[in-house]
Structure formats: structure tokens, C-alpha cells
Amino acid sequence: MSRRQQTNRFYKTGFFIVLAVLIIILSVLLIGAIRLFGNLDSDSRERPTVNNESEELLSFQMTLNQTNLLLDNLLEEDIPFHFYLAEDGVYLEGEVDAVLSSIDVAMRFDPMVQEDGSLLLEADNLSAGFLSISPETALRMFNQVADLPEWIYLYPSEEHVVIDLRTIEELEPFGLRFNDVNLDEDVLDISLIQ
Template structure:
């Protein structure tokens, strides 16, 4: 009889231990899903309006390698993603923390020079590990986890990024503007403006 009571107590204890472990795992998954796919404020940081008719002081051309070196030096090290230019587009790659691991996210953008000299990057392709997420969701996650430099603007709902080199504080009172971006020809035409 005593042995039977010990066996029943063992099963009851085991049941509650397994139930507790399952509740903890379920809670972690729920918190992770809320954190990963939670609704982030959709109001992007607004770009200040600047005079697009600034005086051009110097015009120069850069190759993709030189541009990537410049981007590496301009981006802060604590940003969890990086931009780089290739012949087939501009890439944004990084890691997003998920529930039990991190997800590698890579986006490809098609660059277009705007009239004001900024570079509009329109999302063209996205890969996010094994997950199926939209470029809008990926940009929202990047916007949530990173403090961006003052010259990078993410617009998740429009699925694009704007790089405005005129806003780099370290260059004031000068700025840089894009004149032409031809990645297939390995040429970026940039002007120093005042």
C-alpha cells in the first residue's frame, strides 16, 4: 500500500513538473512572438527640408569598393545591420533577435537618385531565414532595434529607405549629394555642396 502511494505521488509530482515546463516554454514563445511581430509605431522619423539648390563645390566619382568603405566608416559599430553596394543592388543585412535564436535578414534595394540629391532605396527582395515576413515588417524591426544615424531614414509602410548624405553632422556646413548611381557600371557620382 505504501509503495502504491509513493508511485501515485511520483506521477502527480511529475505531472506538475511537466505542466510547469510546458507553461514556461509557451510563455517564452508568446513573449518572443509579441516582441518579433509586435506593432511598432509606424511614424517614421521625418527628414528636415533643406535647400536642394545648394552650390556645388566639387564633384567626384567613387567605385563600389570605395563606396562600401565610406559606408563602413560612416555607420556606427553598434548598429545591428549594415548596408553594402553590389552590382545588382544595395543590400541591408543584419540579425533580428527571435525567441530562442536570431534570424538573419537580408534585403535588396533598387537605388534611385532623387531630385534633392538623396538616394531612394526601394525594397526589391527579402530573405529572413525560414520565416516569411514582408519587407515592411523587416524594416519595422530594424527601425525598432537600431538607433539610426541622422542621414538614414526608414519608411516601413512604403518599403523603402532614404539615404541623405546632406544630413551628416560631421560635414557641416558642407554636405554630400548623389548625382548619379550606376551600380552595373561601378560608378557613383557624388558632389560636395555648401
């Protein structure tokens, strides 16, 4: 075999190896992008209707630390994010799987008590590692990867979360409703209802 034929064979083999590596890299990136941003049209499940004229049995106040302890006990350990309250807002932090690694996502919400006793958390601030994503996209990703408790509802298109403690199965036939949330004063006013 001549030297020229060996050189041509070397270049052909090299070309096909580089082509295969590029195809593998593009496939991994495409699969990762589909996994990360796929199914963006799915929104949260609908909240069940609950009798708004429930009887108040007991009213109590909790501090931020007590509320955070309650949230930690109510949330299951396999949920990939963490809710907690601070003086400047309600935070949702967690990791979302991306193409080759995971992205640390942190969102800050402003809480607002609704007439029905649920707590509406409106997205105010978002940080997602070095990526620039919208709160809507972050909530959609959390909605896809998390098996949420029945009392947390994510609404990505409205960029808010609803916490409705009236629907906690473990408390049935009772429930909890928010009366007032004042993070500056370190007070949450909650009622036990039937």
C-alpha cells in the same frame, strides 16, 4: 503509506512539473514573439527639411568599392546591419534577435536618385533565414533594434530606405548629394554642397 497512494502522489507531482515546464515554454515563446513583432506600428522618424537650392562646390565620381569604404567609415560599429553596394543593387544585411536565436536577414534594394539629392532604396528581394516575412516587417524590426545615423531613414510601410547625405552632422555646414547612381557602370556621381 500504501503503494496506491505513492503512485497517485507520483502522478500528481509529475503533472505539476509538466504543467510548470509548459507554462515556462509558452511564456518564453510569448515574450519572444512580442519582442520580435511588437510595436509594429512605429515607423521611421521624419526627415528634416533641407534647403534644396544648395550651392554645388565640387562634383566627383566614386566606384562601388570607394563608396562601400565610405559607408563602412560612416556607419557606426554597433549597428546590427551592414549596407553595401554591388553591381546588381544595394544590400542590407544583418541579424535580428528572434525568440531563441537570431535570424540572418538580407535585403536587396534598387537605388533611385531623388530630385533633392537623396538616394531612395526600394526593397526588391528579401531572405530571412527559414522564415517567411515581408520586407515591411524586416524593416520594422531593423528600425526597432538599430540606433540609426541621422542620414538613414527607414520607411517600413513603403518598403524603402532613404539615404540623405545632406544631413550628416560631421560635414556641417556642408553636405553631400547624389547626382547619379549607375551600379552597372561602377559609378556614383556625388556633389559636395553648401
